[in-house]
Amino acid sequence: MSELALIVENLSFRYRDRQGAAIHNISFAANAGEILLIAGASGCGKTTLIRAINGLIPRSYKGELTGRVLIQGENTVEMKLSTISQKVGTVLQDPERQILGTKVLNEVAFGLENLGLPRQEIFQRVDEALAHLKIQHLRGRDTFLLSGGEKQKVALAGVLAMHPSILLLDEPLASLDPASAAETLDAVRALADEGMTVLMVEHRVEDVLRIRPERVLYMSEGQIRYLGDVKGLSQVVNYREVKLPAEDILERAKHDPAPAQIKVLPGAAASPSNYEALVKFENVAFGYEADKEVLHGINLEIRRGDVIAVLGPNGSGKTTFVKHAIGLLKPKSGRVLVNGKDTKESSVAEIANTLGYVFQSPSHMLFAPTVREELAFGPTNLKHPKDEIEKEVKEALRIVNLSDKEQDPPLALSFGQQKRVSIAAILAMRSRILVMDEPTAGQDYQNYMNFMDSILQLPGFEAILFITHDVDLAVIYANRVLLVADGQLMADGSPHETLRDFNRLQACRVIPSSLLSLNVKRFGETGRFMRAEALAHV
Amino acid sequence: MLVAWRYRKRENSFIQSFDPRAWLIFYICVLFSTLSFWDVRFLLPFFFLAWFVLLTSGVKWHEIRRAFIFIIGFIFIFAFLTFLTGRGGTEVYEQEHLLKKLEASFTILGWRPALDITVERIFFGLAQFVRVFSLGILTVLIPYSLDPALYGITFRGLGLPDKIAYAMDLTMRFIPTFGRDFQLTMDAQKARGYELEKIQGGLFEQVRKLGPLMVPVTIHAIIGSEDIIDAMDLRAFGVGPRTWLQQLTYQKRDRILIGVGVAILIVTIVVSMFGLGQFWVPPALLALVS
Structure with a gap:
């Protein structure tokens, strides 16, 4: 029987400036060598629990704390943060903000430098940590130029160098493509197998299940709803809240009513010529530097009624491709036609009448004091008549169901509402094609599925294109999939045509999900790809 | 990329052959010394020093072209405006000797534009150009020559506390991130028809x-x-x-560089105490005008 590395007893916490406890009466223990997956919807208290264990609560985040956290029998309230940091290592969600050194060497050494260790010992520990994660080759590199997966491993190395016995991971996969996520997960499994206690907060439950976590802790409204083995989880949780393996959903959903069919792109269906090309790429090539091409010979058309998912690993050229469609980048050779006109002869503002681009994070675009002004910004730039703008704003708000928020500051809304405001801002411009970069980023499973359901049913758009790492979004929502790798279009076709070849997917660093496997298996029966709840009723 | 590091290791670079602390101490000595003089004869050695450092820096012309042209253009316009208006010069000279008076052939609401070309204005503009140019070149070379990974330890080595010195490191680390965020926002707003280049109106309206x-x-x-x-x-920062x-x-050459810098500063102070190095115009030119 392994010793108890961590004991949490009756832990409750209320942030000083908020009403109600963020976590309430949490009690559990974790063994050495165990991976404990912590799942739950946004706002369920997962991050607060992590902060209470790593000591940021109550030191950096003030409020009312009751109960206690024991690390190897020692109460954290009586420990200095510097002592806790040598026992508990934390990797945060966004490695970009967690990495503090300009060079990998400095980053991994940061904590050890702060502890004032001798230089020789620091070098030794840094090299050990890098070797442990098999990233010695990154030692001299600039941290800013690393890929997302590399950054996450470097952040992990910086924590491991401090020799913690407990590792806390707060949504470590959020910004990674599936292949990088799989590599990170494998590294975490290896650490647990060597005796480290790992607590991992993650929405992507299905991905984590692949590395066989010993137990799962499921939270809701600040409380523990389930603590036990993985097998029991699917019996307890709401499969609409947490993403479970498709087979489990299938089993559970059989007993529920069949999900309602969604009417995709009602705006496009009303159009007389469904196959007209709105955007056309003709042999497009591009490079940011003169001697380095990142997009090679892209040929495709975007037509009315298309719901296109663009899949591919980080750095494959997906965003560069999309930026060509909206005119932010102009091809080095070949041409892009929007409504028959070469983008080289159009301004981005002109193209915005046809293509509206919603960036990953709404905080990159929201600025106005009220939602109404935020929505009027685009149409005003496009010189729409004033009375038209009034109508467009009202209509867009009605469609995204935010009419009651017209006078609210957009930055004061919840993340999900901010996302809807950013979509409404594009709707108000009367753009015909909605382009989204990682539409589900920053949202939990239930929220993003509801979000996608409602976006696809919006009457304002004739086509939708979205970049995603989530294969299941392509399976469920797309009627066409583009597979991009190394700046090339590796496949373009229906989800079944593009996604059934698993070898090709793996060559493009796309990892097939259980839902995809199930859909491929049952395609003969269904004739199309669908969500697991729908498959349960076929 | 909006923000890219200009530094890279350059072989045979004079500036990079020194410890960054030694170079910064030397730079500060030269900065104060240059600012102490208005006499073009005293400023010329600093001007040549700046050219020497530039030409031996190992920085390629294509790397520095934009910054160089911007500095030259800015300083030239600045010095030329000073020459046209004579503003600023009256603090270092009391009397002006007229070389030529140029008058416009037209009037604006009864006012006839005129330009007094005086010996003092010419030499004040020249001194200003030489001063600012020398300092501009030495300053602009710093990001090309100082390794961003060494900013923190450099300032720590110059005696700043850990926290402030690390803040320098952290600034260098997050400048590219900030630049990337700025570019993302710029792209997001452009996609909504926002055109920065078409912003019009008064200063407040533009802001x-x-x-x-x-x-x-x-x-x-x-x-x-x-x-x-x-x-x-x-990760226990600040404990x-x-x-x-x-x-x-520090190597021997670093100590020599610091010694030279300090010597320049001491000589400057002594020279200034004797009233030398202040604004100067060639007496022969004044005699000619008289």
Whole structure:
């Protein structure tokens, strides 16, 4: 029987400036060598629990704390943060903000430098940590130029160098493509197998299940709803809240009513010529530097009624491709036609009448004091008549169901509402094609599925294109999939045509999900790809 | 990429052959010395020094072209405007000797534009150009020559406390991130028809119209700073004296450079105490005008 590395007893916490406890009466223990997956919807208290264990609560985040956290029998309230940091290592969600050194060497050494260790010992520990994660080759590199997966491993190395016995991971996969996520997960499994206690907060439950976590802790409204083995989880949780393996959903959903069919792109269906090309790429090539091409010979058309998912690993050229469609980048050779006109002869503002681009994070675009002004910004730039703008704003708000928020500051809304405001801002411009970069980023499973359901049913758009790492979004929502790798279009076709070849997917660093496997298996029966709840009723 | 590091290791670079601390001390000595003089004869050695450092820096013309042309253009316009208006010069000279008076053949609301070309204005403009140019070149070479990874230890080595010295490191680390966020916001707003180049109106109106760029960038920086602070706290930043991984060691040549810098500063102070190096015009030119 392994010793108890961590004991949490009756832990409750209320942030000083908020009403109600963020976590309430949490009690559990974790063994050495165990991976404990912590799942739950946004706002369920997962991050607060992590902060209470790593000591940021109550030191950096003030409020009312009751109960206690024991690390190897020692109460954290009586420990200095510097002592806790040598026992508990934390990797945060966004490695970009967690990495503090300009060079990998400095980053991994940061904590050890702060502890004032001798230089020789620091070098030794840094090299050990890098070797442990098999990233010695990154030692001299600039941290800013690393890929997302590399950054996450470097952040992990910086924590491991401090020799913690407990590792806390707060949504470590959020910004990674599936292949990088799989590599990170494998590294975490290896650490647990060597005796480290790992607590991992993650929405992507299905991905984590692949590395066989010993137990799962499921939270809701600040409380523990389930603590036990993985097998029991699917019996307890709401499969609409947490993403479970498709087979489990299938089993559970059989007993529920069949999900309602969604009417995709009602705006496009009303159009007389469904196959007209709105955007056309003709042999497009591009490079940011003169001697380095990142997009090679892209040929495709975007037509009315298309719901296109663009899949591919980080750095494959997906965003560069999309930026060509909206005119932010102009091809080095070949041409892009929007409504028959070469983008080289159009301004981005002109193209915005046809293509509206919603960036990953709404905080990159929201600025106005009220939602109404935020929505009027685009149409005003496009010189729409004033009375038209009034109508467009009202209509867009009605469609995204935010009419009651017209006078609210957009930055004061919840993340999900901010996302809807950013979509409404594009709707108000009367753009015909909605382009989204990682539409589900920053949202939990239930929220993003509801979000996608409602976006696809919006009457304002004739086509939708979205970049995603989530294969299941392509399976469920797309009627066409583009597979991009190394700046090339590796496949373009229906989800079944593009996604059934698993070898090709793996060559493009796309990892097939259980839902995809199930859909491929049952395609003969269904004739199309669908969500697991729908498959349960076929 | 909006922000890219200009530094790279350059072989045979004179400036990079020194310890960054030695170079910064030398730079500060030269800075104060240059600013002490208005006499072109005293300023010329600093002017030649700046050219020497530039030409031996190993920085290629294509790398520095834009910055160089911007500095030259800015200083030239600045010095030329001073020459045209005579503003600023009256603090260093009391009397002007007229070489030529140019008058426009037209009047504007009864006022006839005129330009007094005086010996003092010419030499004041020249001194200003030489001063600012010398300092501009030495300053602009710093980001090309100082390794961003060494900013923290350099300032620590110059006697700043750990926290302030690390703040320099952290600034260097997050400048590219800030630049990337700025570019993302710029792209997001452009995609909504926002055209920065078409901003019109008075100063306040123009600042107001920068809101769509500045507000998201600022908000994003504030949101991100919470993670940065957490990350620092979680790895024991500020709990005691820290070890700096990189070590800087003064070599003989570094000590010589510091000695030369300090000597220049001392000579400057002594010379200034004797009233030398102040504004000067060639007496022969004055005699000619008289």
